[in-house]
Amino acid sequence: xxxxxxxxxxxxxxxxxxxxxxxxxxxxxxxxxxGDAGVQWGDVQxxxxxxxxxxxxxxxxxxxxxTGIPFTDVYxxxxxxxxxxxxxxxxxxxxxxxxxxxxxxxxxxxGAFSADPVQYSLPSWYGELxxxxxxxxxxxxxxxxxxxxGISHQTLAAVAAKAYRNGARNPNAFRRSPLSIEQIxxxxxxxxxxxxxxxxxxxxxxxAIVLCRAGIAHRYTSTPIYLRxxxxxxxxxxxxxxxxxxFPLERGDAPTTDASKAAYERAGVGPEDVDVIQLQDTDAGxxxxxxxxxxxxxxGEQERLIAEGATEIxxxxxxxxxxxxxxxxxxxxxxxxxQVYELVQQLRGTAGDRQVPGSPKVxxxxxxxxxxxAGVTIVSR
Amino acid sequence: xxEHQVAIAEGLITLDADEPRLIGSxxxxxxxxxxxxxxxxxxxxVMGMExxxxxxxxxxxxxxxQEFLPPSPPYSGPETAETFAxxxxxxxxLEGELRIESRLVGFGDEPPHIGQRVEAVLVRFRADEEGRDxxxxxxxxxxxxxxx
Numbered sequence: 001x002x003x004x005x006x007x008x009x010x011x012x013x014x015x016x017x018x019x020x021x022x023x024x025x026x027x028x029x030x031x032x033x034x035g036d037a038g039v040q041w042g043d044v045q046x047x048x049x050x051x052x053x054x055x056x057x058x059x060x061x062x063x064x065x066x067t068g069i070p071f072t073d074v075y076x077x078x079x080x081x082x083x084x085x086x087x088x089x090x091x092x093x094x095x096x097x098x099x100x101x102x103x104x105x106x107x108x109x110x111g112a113f114s115a116d117p118v119q120y121s122l123p124s125w126y127g128e129l130x131x132x133x134x135x136x137x138x139x140x141x142x143x144x145x146x147x148x149x150g151i152s153h154q155t156l157a158a159v160a161a162k163a164y165r166n167g168a169r170n171p172n173a174f175r176r177s178p179l180s181i182e183q184i185x186x187x188x189x190x191x192x193x194x195x196x197x198x199x200x201x202x203x204x205x206x207x208a209i210v211l212c213r214a215g216i217a218h219r220y221t222s223t224p225i226y227l228r229x230x231x232x233x234x235x236x237x238x239x240x241x242x243x244x245x246x247f248p249l250e251r252g253d254a255p256t257t258d259a260s261k262a263a264y265e266r267a268g269v270g271p272e273d274v275d276v277i278q279l280q281d282t283d284a285g286x287x288x289x290x291x292x293x294x295x296x297x298x299x300g301e302q303e304r305l306i307a308e309g310a311t312e313i314x315x316x317x318x319x320x321x322x323x324x325x326x327x328x329x330x331x332x333x334x335x336x337x338x339q340v341y342e343l344v345q346q347l348r349g350t351a352g353d354r355q356v357p358g359s360p361k362v363x364x365x366x367x368x369x370x371x372x373x374a375g376v377t378i379v380s381r
Numbered sequence: 382x383x384e385h386q387v388a389i390a391e392g393l394i395t396l397d398a399d400e401p402r403l404i405g406s407x408x409x410x411x412x413x414x415x416x417x418x419x420x421x422x423x424x425x426x427v428m429g430m431e432x433x434x435x436x437x438x439x440x441x442x443x444x445x446x447q448e449f450l451p452p453s454p455p456y457s458g459p460e461t462a463e464t465f466a467x468x469x470x471x472x473x474x475l476e477g478e479l480r481i482e483s484r485l486v487g488f489g490d491e492p493p494h495i496g497q498r499v500e501a502v503l504v505r506f507r508a509d510e511e512g513r514d515x516x517x518x519x520x521x522x523x524x525x526x527x528x529x
Contacts, residue, residue, distance in 0.1 A: 114452040123417055125390040127455025129506065129517060130447065131482055136470055139445035147443075147495050192446040192492065237413070237424040246405070246416035246481040248424070249474065 008037025078369020081336025142285025167327025
């Protein structure tokens with residue numbers, strides 16, 4: 001099968017940009033990625049665009065150029081960007097085209113996501129009674145995990161403090177002010193045990209990557225980053241998931257675990273080979289759980305690892321070096337492409353103040369969200 | 382059954398004030414349970430799940446507090462930003478059956494805890510257009526004296 005390389009990445013900062021459309025941010029991120037790759041929009045043979053709020057992310061062509069290429073829009077919950085990436089990779093692997101773009105963009109209103117539960121294959125009473133909310137699910141998942149595996153409240157606050165500290169070193173982040181463990185732990189309770197500063201916020205932003213057949217990557221860059229695998233999985237019976245009125249007694253693996261195993265297998269690497277990690281930290285508890293679900297530790301080891309600073313930029317398991325979702329917020333369509341943007345900077349050695357030491361070679365990115373969809377992307381030099 | 386009461390959804394609960402039961406379904410092929418009832422089995426994928434009244438008692442598997450007013454729609458509770466009071470939500474494990482999401486009611490100053498014994502109760506959620514009480518299920522702690 002044809003190997004695939006990333007030759008350019010671009011990002012529109014994440015945050016709040018009154019008066020600016022998601023499409024405009026998507027076009028800017030794409031132009032930045034094209035500039036980084038040294039190619040013109042006219043050289044691009046296909047594209048995938050991801051968004052939740054924008055029906056037609058392909059409308060970026062109005063600003064980039066009407067070249068007639070196949071441009072397919074995708075939406076797949078919080079794994080939207082992973083879906084855009086994996087479809088772009090498959091298109092090149094199949095030999096259909098040599099060079100393409102994956103772009104994601106969003107512009108969410110302030111506040112928790114809201115929708116019609118019936119569109120999620122749920123009864124309307126589930127929404128009427130107030131169950132159709134994602135934050136309380138994440139709270140219940142970490143509440144049980146803390147009970148089963150001895151994770152403390154202090155650890156949750158420490159995860160968030162690390163995110164804001166890393167965000168302060170990232171000029172593109174939404175939240176760039178460090179917060180102390182005490183400030184985080186004592187902020188307003190949202191869903192016990194999670195406080196206000198332990199949750200990410202939906203916000204705005206865009207990110208894009210230019211991919212090509214690996215065989216031609218050196219025409220464009222001296223530092224291609226190879227896309228070793230990109231896998232999307234949905235929940236199986238037994239997984240404890242967002243938006244579920246019930247689930248069985250016998251608990252099965254999470255979709256993240258399934259996607260992770262498949263991605264490692266396809267990439268031919270294991271968690272011990274990964275040098276820099278991006279995890280879906282919708283909330284501080286999710287980062288803790290996802291460390292184990294992606295194979296970076298055993299359940300319960302997080303308590304010690306986080307206390308020791310293992311997940312800091314200079315630790316053995318650097319996680320969310322750009323501040324993750326907690327510091328960047330979550331424009332759904334762009335979130336996973338932001339993760340890959342950061343991994344590419346880290347692997348190229350261009351991450352500046354937040355550069356992981358020791359010339360990292362393998363990067364790992366995971367997305368997870370409603371209604372039980374996960375995506376994992378592995379890249380390497 | 383009280384004429385002034387209506388369930389929030391048909392086929393969800395029995396409106397028995399003393400011993401309300403939640404209605405789920407069980408797969409005759411593989412034995413899997415769901416709540417609420419549905420036709421297609423999420424485990425073995427065949428059609429033909431059969432409605433079943435679930436156990437009235439169980440234990441709290443996990444819980445949280447809901448400390449902000451859920452956005453409306455879809456939320457249809459009667460509270461306003463001024464009258465909203467935080468409440469508890471959790472998953473209740475019904476032995477030998479499944480775990481179901483529910484409001485947890487009847488807790489005083491002490492929050493719920495994992496492993497706590499609870500039972501299904503009927504609660505008034507809101508009034509409908511005809512002034513009837515819209516009833517739903519919740520789980521409440523089993524009184525010390527009633528405990529096995």
